[in-house]
Amino acid sequence: MIIRLQVLFQPLNPSSYLTPPSKRTKNPNPNPKFNPIQKPKSYKPLKNGLTSTSSSPPQPTTDCGLRFHEKLLYLETLKVNPTKALAKNPYFRSTPLSFLKSVENCLSSMGIERSAFGRIFDMHPQLLTSDPYTDLYPIFDFLLNDVHIRFPDIRKSIIRCPRLLICDVEDQLRPALCFLRKLGFEGPNALNCQTTLLLVSSVEGTLMPKLDYLMSLGLGYEEVVNMVLRSPGLLTFSIENNYRPKVVYFLNEMKGDIRELKRFPQYFSFSLEGKIKPRHRLLVEHGFWLPLKEMLKVSDGEFNARLIEMRLRLAG
Incomplete structure (x- = not known):
């Protein structure tokens, strides 16, 4: 069970984004917290597990060699590249192993398998030192209670798009959700675990x-x-x-x-060089034409069989 953090959300009004270009005004959104003229912040800063008043990453202490080695071994068990993690997240050096494991426990509590951690942390090493209660649980809370993703499907959303975990709810995810719902992604077309990647x-x-x-x-x-x-x-x-x-x-x-x-x-979802051009050229070579759906949606075997059938009909 997730404890939902009590955060006061201010609703956004992105309905003006959905008007045709000819009817848009220069300042369609009266909400000063989300100025459509400025690009919204896509990512939120993930906080270090340790409190620090310095703007630079804390330096390791003289007796942390063994502990640091333990953390490197921990990354290896997660199948995370230590060199990449250290290069992209310098806070990793000074963050206790217990904080790192709290992130693992958070993701596990949402049904995300440990086998997926390597890919997630390799893509976004800053997650290793995030605070689950201020950085991660609010995102899960948003997906569950605002987007209405079923709990068993949360893991699918994250595995499909780990970037969700580094997006700020108020600056990025909520404005995108409001826009998409105004566009028509609601009811039978509501966002699901396959389409939550649109929120980033x-x-x-x-x-x-x-x-x-x-x-x-x-x-x-x-x-x-x-x-x-x-x-x-x-x-x-x-x-x-x-x-x-x-x-x-x-x-x-x-x-x-x-x-x-x-x-x-x-x-637009088919490869231009791998499927569209080759199949179109084969049709042109034999003087045939097919609608896009019939030309592209079938497998290679079905397409070749259809082409042979058309040639036989022509010869007969």
């Missing part, structure tokens, strides 16, 4: 530009919203590395109609 995205810096780009293709606002609700992964793709090259190939080489992207937004 900046509203102004990441989510809105992707919506704007899709609308720049000639799609209406409601059409884009429906595409995103059907395929939430659209909000995780890079504009420059995913959207733009795939749109250019679709329009110039495939001579496609943007309306087909509206019907099959999953197009």
Whole structure:
């Protein structure tokens, strides 16, 4: 059972983010605590387990050699790279082993297996010296009671996106949740353990530009919203590395109609070089055409069988 910390939350009003670009004002959010003009802080500072008045990392004492060696062995049991941990988290040297184990106990209490710790701590070594009660439990509390993720699914959310553990609830997670709910991620489309990774995205810096780009293709606002609700992964793709090259190939080489992207937004989830281009070129080589869904959604074996069948029909 998690003891929910009594924190007074001030609700945000990101509804203005959801208006089409033509109707946006320069200062759509009256709440001074979350200025949409400024990029919200994505990460929160994780506190050292020891109280220190110095701004620099505390130095190890003369008798800590054995204890430090114990901590290195502890990292090895977790399958964490000690060199990387020390380089990215200098507070590790002075933090007692008992504090490190309290972080492990916190994650274990939420159902996260010890076998997953290595990947989590390697990605975010600052978690090793975090305070469970001020840094971690508030995040779990938010996921359980605000996002309404079931307790058995909390571990899935974290393993899928460990970055959740280093995001500040009020500066990052809550604004993103409000935006996504206004967008339509509620009810049957509510966030789940597979889509909570969207919460780590900046509203102004990441989510809105992707919506704007899709609308720049000639799609209406409601059409884009429906595409995103059907395929939430659209909000995780890079504009420059995913959207733009795939749109250019679709329009110039495939001579496609943007309306087909509206019907099959999953197009952007397939590899351009590994699947889209090879399959399209095979179809063109034999003078065939298939809708995006039929061309991409099937396995390689099914696609080749379909291609042979079409060739046989043509020959017959």
